[in-house]
Amino acid sequence: MVDWQVLLVGEFRYVLALVVLVVGFVVGYLVGRLNKRLLVAAHVPEAVEGTTFERTVRSLGTTTVSLFARLSSWFIYGLTIVVALHVAQLLPAEVFLVRVTNFVPDLFVAAIVLAVGFVVADKAELATSERLKSVKVPEIGIVPRIVKYSVVYVSALVAAGQIGVDVGALLVMLGAFLIAVIIFAGLALRDLLAASAAGVYLLLNQPYSIGDQVEIGEHHGVVQEMDVFVTLIESDNQEYIVPNHLVFRKGAVRVREY
């Protein structure tokens, strides 16, 4: 049997620390390379293209992918240094070391969560603004912003929770915010939601279509236009704009004159 303990005494421990350092750096570098390849293979570069995060990172002379890869490398480098110092017994207090080794992975995960959060937030902002492009209201630009900052907020919450910051107050804020949004949407958009729910049915099934004579409530006329929210019916001189939920509530009569 080789007595491994002999390696930890005397001058040997410095050699061992050096070995640990070298191995650690090599492993860190390789993991970084591997991560980069994995991320590229998972089409991450295409996915993050055009996000503000990617642009910011690029202005710092790197890319999202290499940033993530480097992050994992740095994590291993840091761990290596701590282990090497431990082996060389250069660190005075054992307690401090334990705390650091417990804390580093948390910090690492938090950093990853934050970075992923930013990328997802940018992506969500892009996707929403793309969706809303056809909505020609200038103020619509605020919706993608809200989506973006909500995602950033949640990821910051998760990251803060990860490194042990007390997130109770922030959670309460998030809850209040969500409830406000839901109540606001429920109150303000109630009619629109009802109309669009009915409108989806009307558009899919088309119980009546453009050119039909219909009677909705007390309005009688020819259907001129149908969209998700309203049905336009026109009689001799008047054009009625009937919200689609009224079509459901009051029913529509199709008039045949043959």
Next chain:
Amino acid sequence: MADLRELAADVVEDVDALFLFSPSGSYYEECTNLDTDVVVIAPENTVSADTFVELPLEFGDVRNRIKFGIEGALDRGLVEGGDTLACAVNLFSSDIDTISRVRADDSMRSGVYDLFVNSRADPNVIRDVLEVAVELGKKGQKGEPVGALFVVGDAGKVMNKSRPLSYNPFEKSHVHVGDPIVNVMLKEFSRLDGAFVISDSGKIVSAYRYLEPSAEGVDIPKGLGARHMAGGAITRDTNAISIILSESDGLVRAFKAGELILELDPEDY
């Protein structure tokens, strides 16, 4: 021999306003320093001019372009009838290279501006349909010239004044002109007989429609066929406009209120 500049000075002497057609930013800047009123006519207000008339189509024919601009300006009260205008347009290059002196009077009212802006259908929809017709006129169906008839706007009434020739391929679909797929689709459907009916907001309501307007009192140029007659007549009976691609001469024509308003050659675009 007089200086060339004097000749040019005669053209722009005592004009009431200067019309710039699709000017570049720097050109517009220079013109705003002059002490004449400047009106910009372009597809998009890229120079953020205060007095601006939107050009829905890049008219290949300069005459049409100028007429459209003047009609728009008259309609919106930017200039008055009888004013003398200098129109700076691009004829051969993409920069402004021509200045012409025009009197804004009623002979300038061709109704093209009215066709776009004061029709029931959205101006963008009319532009899209015109573009589709021009495209169709250029390429045809498998190299053969095709004809097509689009009735735009007031779809409810048009549907009531027409009957189906066969099953409507657009039933329960939600295709709008301007959707990328439409060009291909209409090219395929253009071999069908009958008219396309398009709603105010650009939804393609039906193809294969046989129009049944009363052709009474419709005055369309002699020599045009049944397609133009039907297309022209339906615009008298309803508030729709019709855009027709002729199979025989390949021109695109637009009718409103039973009258021929616009004639375009697809090859010019």
